[in-house]
Amino acid sequence: MRTVAEDNFGVHRPAGQPAVPVRRFTLTNPAGTEAQVINYGARLTSLKVKDKHGRLVDVVLGEDSYEKYVSNTCYFGCTVGRVANRIAGGKFVLNGQEVNVKVNRPPVHLHGGQVGFDKQLWGSHVEGDSVTFTYVSRHGEEGYPGQLTTHVTYQLTDDNQLTIRYRAMSDRPTPVNLTNHTYWNLAGHGAGRDELLRHQVTINAATYLEVDENCLVTGRQCSVNGSGYDFRVSRPLSEALAALPPGGGFDNNYCLERPGDGGVGTAARVVSPDSGVAMEVLTDQPGVQFYTGNFLPADGAPGKEGATYGRQGAFCLETQKYPDAVNHPEFPSTIVNPGELYQHTCIYQFSVDNSC
Template identity: 40%
Template sequence: MSQISKRKSVIYKGKEVALYRISNVSGAYIEVLNYGASVVSVVVPGADGRFANVALRYETIEDYFTDQFYLGCTVGRYANRISNARFVLNGQTYNVEKNDGVNSNHGGFNGLNKKIFDARINENSITFSAESVDGEGGFPGNLKFWVTYSFSDENRLRIEYRALSDKETPVNFTNHSYFNLSRQDADISNHEIQVNASHYLETDNNFLPTGKILLLDNSAFDFRKYKTAGEMMPLKKDNLRGYNTFFIKGRHSGIAASARSASSGIAMDVYTTMPGVLLYTGDFLSGRFGPMSGLCLEAQYHPDGLNHAGFEVNILRPGRTKTDIIEYHFYNGERHS
């Protein structure tokens, strides 16, 4: 059974922002923050039994209030980009906030990553809840949102998203944790990556989908077998050193994507109910975090899906609760069932 404790808290904008720890029987633990419903730490054993944090984190709670990189946070209402900050739903055009040039990214200026969530401690999990009013960021509908974190004795970090709206509205939630599974490498170029997909979305130089769904065969994006990020990046021909790429999950795949570090022996598998995973290699990290010091495997719906026929979009229907799951399984040695 998990042990849950509140570690520390501060008052911000008149509300309590608290750091919680969920520990399992082995002493491994995660830490989560009700600001942005964020993952702060994931502390798991390496092959030698020594524990290490494998998620990039800030040192203080206050640092999260000025975060520019979506570090560990819950992203929404709509993860990733919406081209020209505009979409059409049921014949009506909606203009959302332009926080990425002429485009919208990760829900605009005041997305879920900026909210102070209410917290409820359950027997083996923590549920954070928040509301987004009709028109916030330009999105329709009064949205109620819950994210529940749990951490099992098998070192499985499970994230459950649940949402309810009083109007039809598009949603696309994800977790934006940056992982570095090595205890000694400054960047993730030596991480081995595997993605269970056969197709990916082509993007332009602004990381917007062109609408083309491409096969992985003979491309710089073919991670169907374990390959390091470093060996694949020189094969790319775009304007980014690393990856900011959405892979469409195989319909019958259990594990959506995996990453592992030979130096620590720590591996991570990603499971999700959502249709794909975006691999981001942290190229734009800066300041206290160097470029490529962590990688994201963001389970989500198709980026800019509202503006492309054939892309999968998650539309909430009024009064109907929708749930999606992301699970990160951390282990060392052979993969466990």
């Protein structure tokens, strides 16, 4: 039987308003898998799944308290919005009018701005075996036009699928490109870089988007053929990184090979030979951002349960539309008009691979 339990994770004290509890929800299934989510940033804080030895391993980087999530700048596990990734110069033209959004990582607008969806306390409710978080983003928030109502639903299935469903509607034309920013290490959240480099990675994409020195897309779509960016056949992450310039890492949008009917298809698969934990990522979105934790502190930062998280000690696979699409009309559009429903499904499927 799948269950959802609720408890307090902390207290949110907005300026000039009454304190309100931060809610944590624990989702479990008959296989013993457990996922925890909180309504601060509608974020995933933990996912425990059995490894090849039958032991539960938490594969999600995170913090021990609400207060540490507030001060964290790495977007651990959160819902990113109103627009994920980067917008060049923090500006774009919409219906003939220039729109300026906050530049929080000069020279770009990153992950929704200074106070994005990751820093909001969302409403929450449980329905059956799922939890839905709701946030109403006001017109003008971070510079975005329109009032946007967003719902994010987490569900853990019997066959170890963590499904995330996004829905959003606006009263004015506005860009919307939501994603989840969980950092994964399938050997365990505190395992570190050496174990991560042994991960076997597959990404279902023949092309990726070129980026400049600010990790901003140039608009050029490049073939992965013969490069370190080629994950069409499973390969160790260490091998792929060795083909990049020294000190480099991945922070790139891959243009996915999608099902002809536009439904949910496989974006990527990652396996840890240390734990045997395999994760398959499925989505209905055209892109996935593969990020190898390049901006985590080189000397490490404290994480939950006494762990230390250092540079390239985890990876993200963020399903999305293409970055900076508002400034690239050749990309799939991120504009949502009144009366339209933005929908996005991402599934993280877990299993054990004993072949490693």
